[in-house]
Amino acid sequence: MILHYYPGNASLLPHFMLREIGRPFELRLVDRTRNEQKSAEYLQLNPGGLIPTLVDGSLVLFETAAIALHLADKYPDAGLAPPFGSSDRAQFYKWMVHLTNTPQAEFRAWFYPHEHVSDEAAAPSVKAAAEIRLQAMFARIEAQLGEGPWLLGERFSAADLFLFMLIRWGRSMEVPPRSRAGLMALAERVLERPAVQETLAAEGIESPFV
Numbered sequence: 001m002i003l004h005y006y007p008g009n010a011s012l013l014p015h016f017m018l019r020e021i022g023r024p025f026e027l028r029l030v031d032r033t034r035n036e037q038k039s040a041e042y043l044q045l046n047p048g049g050l051i052p053t054l055v056d057g058s059l060v061l062f063e064t065a066a067i068a069l070h071l072a073d074k075y076p077d078a079g080l081a082p083p084f085g086s087s088d089r090a091q092f093y094k095w096m097v098h099l100t101n102t103p104q105a106e107f108r109a110w111f112y113p114h115e116h117v118s119d120e121a122a123a124p125s126v127k128a129a130a131e132i133r134l135q136a137m138f139a140r141i142e143a144q145l146g147e148g149p150w151l152l153g154e155r156f157s158a159a160d161l162f163l164f165m166l167i168r169w170g171r172s173m174e175v176p177p178r179s180r181a182g183l184m185a186l187a188e189r190v191l192e193r194p195a196v197q198e199t200l201a202a203e204g205i206e207s208p209f210v
Helices: 012-021 040-045 064-074 087-101 103-111 120-145 158-172 181-191 194-202
Strands: 002-005 026-029 053-056 059-062
Touching: 002 012, 012 064, 012 158, 012 194, 040 053, 053 064, 059 064, 064 087, 064 158, 087 103, 087 158, 103 120, 103 158, 120 158, 120 181, 158 181, 181 194
Parallel strands: 002 026
Antiparallel strands: 002 053, 053 059
C-alpha cells in the first residue's frame, strides 16, 4: 500500500489512519514546492492533480474521504469506524460527509481565494467571507460535539482524526478553531494517540500542532 502525500496536506488523514491500522505501507512524497502534483506521472494516478492518492494493489484511489472510508472498511479490527448497519455507523457517515463537503471544501476558498475571482483585488474579500463561514461551521460542530469526548460520543473514530486535521488547518484564522474549548479538548485527546504523534513526526510537523 502506497500513500502519495505532502506534509500537512489532506493526506494527513489517511496517514493518521494507516499508522492507527499498523499494517506496512509506503509514503511517497509529492513535492508541491516543485509542482509535482501536476506532473505527467502523477496525473496518471490522479487526473485532478490533487493530494492524496492511495495505491492499494491494483486499486488507485483519490479523494480524502473516499480513501478514509476504504481504509476503515478494509481494516475493521482497527476500530476506526463503528460496525456496519449500526446507528453509530450512520452517524459516522454523516460526519465524514459533512467534514469533507462543508469545512474541508470551504477551506479551499480560504487557502486559495484567487481561484474564486476574476479580479485579483477581490481575493481578500473572498478569504474574509470564507473565514466567517468557517467560524460558523466550527461553532456548529462544537455544539453538536457536546460533552463528547468524541464526535460519536464515547467511541473514537476516523471522523475525529478528520476533524483534528481541519482544526489544524485553521490555526492561523483570526478566530482559530482551537479557541473553542470543546474543539481544543478534542484536539488534545487526538494528540495523545501514539499513531498521531508518529504521523506528525514522520511528516516533520512541529508544535504548535493546532
